[in-house]
Amino acid sequence: MKSFARNTSIVATLTSLVVLANACGGAASTPATPAADANAKAAVGKVEAPAAEDDLVVPIFKDDATRGKRDALVTIVMFSDFQCPFCSRVEVTLDKVRETYGDDVRIVWKHEPLPFHQHAKIAAVIGEGLRAMKGDEAFWRYHDLVFRRQKDMSPESLRAWAVASGADAQELEQGLEKKTWEKKVERDVELAKTIGATGTPSFRINGLEFSGAQPFENFKAVIDGELAKAKSLVAEGVARDKVYRVLVAENFKKHVEEEDDEDEKEDVATVWKVPVAGSPVRGKADAPVTIVEFSDFQCPYCKKVGPTLDEIRKTYGDKVRIVWKDMPLSFHPRAMPAAEVARAARAAKGDAGFWDVHDKLFASQPKLEDADLEAVAKSAGLDVAKVMGAVKGQTYKKGIEADMLVGDDIQASGTPHFFINGRRLVGAQPLAKFKTIIDEELKKFDDQKGKVAAKDYYDSLMKTAKGAPEPERKIAAPPPANAPFMGAANGKVLIQQWSDFQCPFCSRVEGTIDELVKAYPTQVKVVWRDKPLPMHPDAPLAAEAAREAYAQKGNAGFAKMRKLMFDHQREDGLKRPALEGYAKEIGLDVAKFNAALDNHVHKAAIDADEKAGTDIGVNGTPSFVVGPYYISGAQPLTKFKRAVELALNPPPAPKAGVTDAKSGLVVQDVTVGKGREVKAGDKITVHYVGTLPDGTEFDSSRKRNQPFDFSIGNGMVIKGWEQGLIGMKVGGRRKLTIPPELGYGDRGAPPVIPPKATLLFDVELVSIQ
Incomplete structure (x- = not known):
């Protein structure tokens, strides 16, 4: 039955690209007109600030290492890995690009250390630390040195090369110990995932996708085309420092539209099941058209679409209601605090209070620091201390995450994201796009008059709407009775976690699993299963060390050893001397510990775990089986919570001879x-x-x-x-x-x-x- 094996859908990937075309991290705002530029230049005593570039589909941040001028007509954003041989190979080509095009080209570095390159992450963090301490020139000196001596790379040599490039050794060590620069590297990695820059080296040339260590002639063909477009824009009056803003939006959007036009057309016709109960509403409950908006108070495109929504309310009056759903994005650190403020306002003053603060928060954007939130709360007549207490204590986090789960269920990736009577519309679209769908929905309502009451109309649409697809299932054999675990010994939901102590993604998900256990203290049991990967040479011995800690001191000993190894994972912290140091630190019998490692006492148990994972198709780490549901990778907490909730409240199996109302089976x-x-x-x-x-x-x-x-x-x-x-x-x-x-x-x-x-x-x- 080969023809009925599961197909892997690319719809989610394409949808995420469409989101970026006009959503947060999406298309740029309208370019300045020649008249606007002239007016700005004529303003007495004013100097026009350079256009920001951190809100674009391929953003450039102030802390990105850059070679070339800010107003270059062609921008090459490269996602690279210091240990990747192809990244090293392409550097010669990039040098020729710089020599050929001079000030017309700038190159922007983004980190993408691949998990199977042992030293790539620490190389990136050290490089980022050097840039933060000593600036771009020092970074590029280090960059050139690392690629010249790539074959000699080690944590020690990387530190030495950073010092040779200008770093203060003591300051560097302090930063590495405190993990000061890791967030910047992780931000770059997340951006690469978001825009589909998989593998290294990967480039976006004015937003155009370009992958691999290609020859100079291939780079030249793309650059020449972009240079011609850029010069035309300048001739039309667009300022040079705004050229990237215009072209990256145009190129990325065109790329998405070419690949995804048919999928988008199909999706616009699909009616998705979007609940509205309990959410803030503008408009009457019996409005024939309901617009559900998934939004983020820090997203510039959510702010940009505000006037369009105001115009819709003016145009359609009581025929339309707007429902708010929180979708604070992970790379917007002030979105969650702002959402807490808006919810606190609703708790104090109802929906009217929510929308008042909603408008004030967007008016304040991008200023959303605590002082700004306090000012918003004060201007709205709220108890400022109580509101900021909610922000600090994350009083409304559970409700916000519930909205995020709904969004995740219906693939509402990116903001703003709209569902008009269940029909998807992505991004800060113009009024005409909204009107097309709204007018179609009003006609459908008119056709149904007398058949369903206005107050029940939206619910009637949702009865046959498309619901969330069930997560992938995997049925794993029960773990050994004596396996290390955290959480409740008799938890109703068994979570089996296949992990690798040298895997950076396994380290990243640890905090999420801690939060999950806190959220379900009596309901989940998380069992550790070893899966040391072949590309991680230190992982097998680390797994044996953790097992011996468990043998000597149970779950508490295992937890302490696990934390120490993940905390020092990237600093040769999984070598034998470090493991022995951890054993001594947590009070193990070191002689017995060493004997267990020397004799590989726990290898059979580790091999059994590895086989149990392989038997059900677990090929990477971290991987989880939550009840019957499979989760692959370091996913956000909401993904795990959704699987736990499904495991706690499983959907009933369809009865023979009966149509399952939810699925249609x-x-x-x-x-x-x-x-x-x-x-x-x-x-x-x-x-x-x-x-x-x-x-x-x-x-x-x-x-x-x-x-x-x-x-x-x-x-x-x-x-x-x-x-x-x-x-x-x-x-x-x-x-x-x-x-x-x-x-x-x-x-x-x-x-x-x-x-x-x-x-x-x-x-x-x-x-x-």
């Missing part, structure tokens, strides 16, 4: 078997025939005379099979009617299965192994 038993019942985790053998609603047969194991073997619950087959075969008995025969969402979705599986196809299966359960 229909299960009909033709013959009820007499053998064992299928449950999650079973390996089963079936015969099947698959047809389309028009009777077209697209696959049959019977015609091949070859039954199909697979395991239930590990993602080997489409979701309609995963759900529809549970409870079937050996010898039984069952018919499944599978909606597109549980089959192959909007794309289908060409050429066999068309887009948005409902699938019909006649399945016989031959055996359960």
Whole structure:
């Protein structure tokens, strides 16, 4: 049944790119006109400040290392890794670019240390520290030295090269110990993910994607094209320091539109299930059009769309209501505090108080520091001390995260993000885009008059709307009874965590798991499973050290050793001498500890963990099985909470012969078997025939005379099979009617299965192994 293995959808990736075209981190604001530039130059006693570049789809921050002038006509943003040989190779080409184009080109460095390059992260952090202490020139001296001597890279040599490039050794060590510069590196890594800059070296040339260590001629072709466009803009009166702002928006948006036009058209027609109960509302409850806005008080595009929303309210009056949902983005540090202030205002003065503060916060943007929030609270007539207490104590965090979970469910990535009667509209779009959808929805409402009351109209739309897809499932074997764990020993939700002590992403997720345990202190049990990866040479011994700490001092000893190793992960903190030091620090019997490491006492348990992960398709770290739900990578807390909530409150299995109201899956038993019942985790053998609603047969194991073997619950087959075969008995025969969402979705599986196809299966359960 190869044709029914799961397809990996690229819709999420493309959606995220569309978001960026006009959303936070998205398209630039309208370029200045020649008249505006002339007026600015004529202003007496004023010097026009350079246009900010930190709000663009490919932003440039003040703390980015840069070679070249601020007003260069072509900007090359490079995502690079000091230990990557291809990054080293392309440097010669970039030197030729600088020599050829002079002041017309600037190069901006962004860090992207890849996880399988052992020294890349510390190389990036040290380089960032040097730049922070001594400026761009020192950074580039270090940059050149590292790439010249890349083969000799080690934590010690990197420190030495930084000192040779101008760093103060003591100041450097203090910064490394306090992790002063890691946030900048992590910000660059997150940006790379956001814009799809995967692998190194990766470039954005005025926003155009350009990947790999390509020859000079390929760079030249792109640069020449961009240079011609830039010169035309300057001739039209655009200031040189605004050229990047104009071109990066244009190029990125064009790239997205070319790749994603069909997906966007399909998504605009989809009605998503977006709850509104409990959220701040502007407008009447019986308005025929509901606009749900996922927004962020620090996002410049959320502010930019404000006048458009005001115009909608003026134009449509009581026909439209606007509902607010919080979506503070991780790279906007003041968005969450601002959201707390707005919620405190609502608690004190209702929806009117919320919208008053909402308007004041956007008026204050970008000034959203504590003093600014206090000023907003005071001007709104609120108890300032109480409001700032809510900010400090994160009083409304749970409600804010609930909004974020809703957004995550319906793929509302980026802000602002709108759902108009459930139909998606992304970014700070012009009024015309909103009006098109609103007018269509008003016509639909008019067609329904007399059939449904106005106050019930939105709820009636949501009954058949598209809900959140269920997270991927994996059924893991139970962990050993004596495995290290944190949380409640008898927690209802078992979380198995496959991790690697040398993996930087495993280190990053530790704080998230701590927060998860705090959020569910009696409900979750998080069990550690070892999976040292081949590219991490120190991980196996580190795993053995943690196991011996557990053997000697139980969960408390394991937790202390785990923390020490993750805290010092990047500083040769997983070598044997460091491990022995940790053993002594936490009070272990060091002689016994060394004997366990020398004799590899715990290797068999670690190997068993690794195999248990591999058996269910866990290939990287960190990976989690939360109840039956699979989470891959260092995901945000909201992802884990959603999986825990689903595990605590599992959706009911569809009953035979009944349509599941939520998914649309229909299960009909033709013959009820007499053998064992299928449950999650079973390996089963079936015969099947698959047809389309028009009777077209697209696959049959019977015609091949070859039954199909697979395991239930590990993602080997489409979701309609995963759900529809549970409870079937050996010898039984069952018919499944599978909606597109549980089959192959909007794309289908060409050429066999068309887009948005409902699938019909006649399945016989031959055996359960």
